[in-house]
Every structure is written in structure tokens, then in C-alpha cells.
Amino acid sequence: MTDGMQQGDDLQQTMEDQELGETISFLVGDEAAGERIDKYLAERTADWSRSQIQGLIENGFVLVAGRQVKANYKLHVGDEITLEWPEPEATEVEPENIPLDVVYEDSDVIVVNKPRGMVVHPAAGHMKGTLVNALLYHCKDLSGINGVLRPGIVHRIDKDTSGLLMAAKNDSSHLSLAEQLKEHSVTRKYAAIVHGVVSHDRGTIDAPIGRHPVQRLKMAVVKSGGRHAVTHFSVLERFSQYTLLECKLETGRTHQIRVHMEFINHPLAGDPLYGPKRTLAIDGQALHAQVLGFKHPRTGEYLEFSTEIPADMQHLIDILRQNP
Numbered sequence: 324m325t326d327g328m329q330q331g332d333d334l335q336q337t338m339e340d341q342e343l344g345e346t347i348s349f350l351v352g353d354e355a356a357g358e359r360i361d362k363y364l365a366e367r368t369a370d371w372s373r374s375q376i377q378g379l380i381e382n383g384f385v386l387v388a389g390r391q392v393k394a395n396y397k398l399h400v401g402d403e404i405t406l407e408w409p410e411p412e413a414t415e416v417e418p419e420n421i422p423l424d425v426v427y428e429d430s431d432v433i434v435v436n437k438p439r440g441m442v443v444h445p446a447a448g449h450m451k452g453t454l455v456n457a458l459l460y461h462c463k464d465l466s467g468i469n470g471v472l473r474p475g476i477v478h479r480i481d482k483d484t485s486g487l488l489m490a491a492k493n494d495s496s497h498l499s500l501a502e503q504l505k506e507h508s509v510t511r512k513y514a515a516i517v518h519g520v521v522s523h524d525r526g527t528i529d530a531p532i533g534r535h536p537v538q539r540l541k542m543a544v545v546k547s548g549g550r551h552a553v554t555h556f557s558v559l560e561r562f563s564q565y566t567l568l569e570c571k572l573e574t575g576r577t578h579q580i581r582v583h584m585e586f587i588n589h590p591l592a593g594d595p596l597y598g599p600k601r602t603l604a605i606d607g608q609a610l611h612a613q614v615l616g617f618k619h620p621r622t623g624e625y626l627e628f629s630t631e632i633p634a635d636m637q638h639l640i641d642i643l644r645q646n647p
Contacts, residue, residue: 346406346407347405349363350404351400351401351403353400360380360385360387360395360404364385380392384406385406386405387402387404388403389405416455416474417456418460419451419452423435426487427628431491431495431621432491432496432620437485437487437612438485439485439606439607441453441454443482444479455474464493466496468494468497475492477497481578481581484610487630489617499620507573508618510614511571512613512614513610513611514569514570514610516565516591516592516636516639517584517589518598520566521558526556527554528586529552531544531545531550531551532583533548541596542576542578544586550574552583554573554574554579554583556569563643566589578596581608591608592609592639594607594610595608604639611632614629
């Protein structure tokens, strides 16, 4: 269990990336004095509703200066809030009849085009409405290597990132796809809109990623203790204040493209965690997993799939083109 102190408003995070059982601390600043604690926390944990936060407070998962408070507690400057993400109860994930955009499917693997806003697998606060719930209804058969909460899931993309994702229907396929990811032989290309005009036509970011040393809801490029991370990028189109990039992953770390783009001072447009707070015509980071390629786990044939940029991201591009 680790602790980290947060101050300010850069705290939104998808719960699928938060480590369950981890304790996070918040230090209340001037801007939040007098605010209810349930409202304060609900605004800083993007995937938890206010009623869910109230339940955490009631059950003792939230403390102020080490003591339990009520949901209507009014904050004071300097209050230290500790929030412990509860472990999910061991439960069977229910299949749900949720429409899926299936790009490819056979008896071993399925490739889907995940919409922005959908969580990949169940976690605390998101036991329903996830991609796994939809896959269980659609497929009936998924690999069990990752347990009951993540059946079939070989890799994932963030809740507010759209695009292609593969899942395994049996354990042998899962092992094959996981090994390809480990060997960096899977093709993963993303379309990304970033702040600022990127001057280089192409480049490579080779910088290790680990948990942010202070802001524990974030990942960051770190000097020690991080995991090897490499992102290749090329410019597709430049606008007056933004750039459309193709980003190719060599490795696949949590929030890799988001962290690497922030590291070179070109954070993703619309990113609530790593980017500047500006109102844009998109809900979440402008990032789309557009190309996915891998060797079929049974036949060894190389398969590659691509999708169109989603409508909300294309709308943002159209707006940027109108303001050269």
C-alpha cells in the first residue's frame, strides 16, 4: 500500500488504471475551502459518482486527519484526506447485451473497435457496462488466464481512448498474443491530436515510465524505477495551435502515449489528467487506436486491421482545419 499527496485539481483518473487497495492522500487548498467532501472527491475521481463516494465515506474508506467524517463535512484549508480504493468483491461478471463493433472474429480471437467512454474490464465502481460484460454475452467463450474480472483481456486501452483491441477466446490464444506483446511484435498505431505545433516530422521518445512520485494518480517519465517505454511518432497534419500525429507503440505501458506527449510538452488535446484544462469539442483525450496487427495465434498468419477516426475526434479535426 502506498501513499501520495495531491494538491490542486489535476486528479481525474479512470478507475481501471487505479491500483486497487492503494491509498491516496489529498491536501485541501484555498480553492476548496467550505466545499463538501463528497462533492470534492467526486469531482476528482472521474469514474465514481457522488453517491458511490458517499458510500465509501459511510463505510470508512475516507478519512480526514485520520478520523471518519460524514459526507456533508465541510473542508478546511490544510485538511488531509486519505482515500483507500476498496478491493472488488470476488464475484462472477455478468454477460450484458451491449452492442459491439466487431472488426474480426474467429474461434480463437476477436478484435473490436471500443468506443470512447467504455471501461475495458470490471473494477471497483465499474462492475457493469464494461467491454468484458459485452464480450461475455457476445462470445460465450473467453480465456480464463486473467481471472473472472478480466476474461480474454490480453491488453487494454484507457476508458476515454477509442479504438482497436483484441481479446483471446481460449488460453492457448491468450498465451500466444501475450507473448507477441512481450516481444513487441504487435503493431499498434494511434491517431492523436496534441497541443502545440510539433516541429519535427517524426521522432522517437525513449523514456522510462513509472508512478508519478508525488501525484499518485498519474504516471510519469521517471529517473529511476520506471519501466522501459518507447513511442515513435510522425506528423500527419499541423494546425495553428495543434498537431495531428500518428503514434506507434513499441512498448505498452500504462498511459504511455499520454505521458510521453506531456514529457515533450505536447500533451494530448482533451486529456483531463495530463493536458491543460481547455474546453474542446471532445470528451476525453483525442486518442484513437487506429491500427492493430498481430500473428494469428493458431495459423501464424499476420493480420492487420484499421478503423476510421471516430466522429467526435474527426469533428475536432474539422474545427481545427477551419482555423488555420
